């Protein structure tokens with residue numbers, strides 16, 4: 281049985297919980313767009329977590345908005361979908377109902393709480409400037425931190441989180457290496473972010489297409505730099521410069537943005553939550569789409 285998820289803390293925590301309760305022999309990390317575009321071959325014994333619905337899957341857990349870009353699940357499917365801070369929370373609740381007070385699950389209560397906080401961006405300035413424990417670990421497996429591919433890393437973390445306390449996980453050499461790099465490159469990252477960003481009314485726009493290699497740094501720093509804005513639009517190249525990726529997120533400190541980002545992104549074939557989402561734009565449509573997105577973000581306030 282395969283577990284198919286995305287490579288972030290929410291996917292990781294979902295994987296820790298699901299591998300406790302299901303006979304998973306392989307973990308596959310994908311981009312959610314691979315389901316939307318049907319490029320990933322889903323099998324009947326797959327469990328999907330933290331990615332969109334696919335009718336071929338045996339089981340599905342997700343907390344993203346159901347948008348026009350993706351197929352709708354029938355009323356009865358195995359698993360759980362709902363509004364929750366993280367997919368891991370839905371997985372946790374599902375198995376806690378199935379196995380009440382199960383000590384194997386209960387010992388991950390704190391991991392699930394912290395996953396909720398990071399995935400829903402319920403963070404303090406301290407979590408952004410000086411992150412610790414699970415939040416810090418979360419930045420090391422966020423592709424948006426710029427630390428590169430990590431299928432092996434992800435699978436090792438699933439095992440370590442089951443075997444040792446978080447302090448010890450953070451002491452593992454390959455985890456330390458990522459944490460050290462994140463700390464070392466954050467200043468340069470912040471500098472580049474400042475240089476390539478500008479404010480348009482309530483929106484901070486960051487265009488990273490001129491940057492060859494972005495240093496590592498976490499995606500929330502932008503909201504510390506532009507406290508007057510309530511939403512960010514980040515534009516960067518897709519793989520091999522064959523597409524343009526637009527990522528939109530509500531400010532995590534100035535929570536007044538009225539746009540439902542997931543719905544806006546779905547107009548361009550992407551998706552997400554009310555507060556954050558992405559879309560992958562073909563080269564010939566990117567400029568117009570970005571203008572339209574910017575217009576809507578400003579018009580909504």
Ligand SMILES: [Mn+2]
Pocket residue numbers: 290291330343366367399
């Ligand atoms: Mn999630």
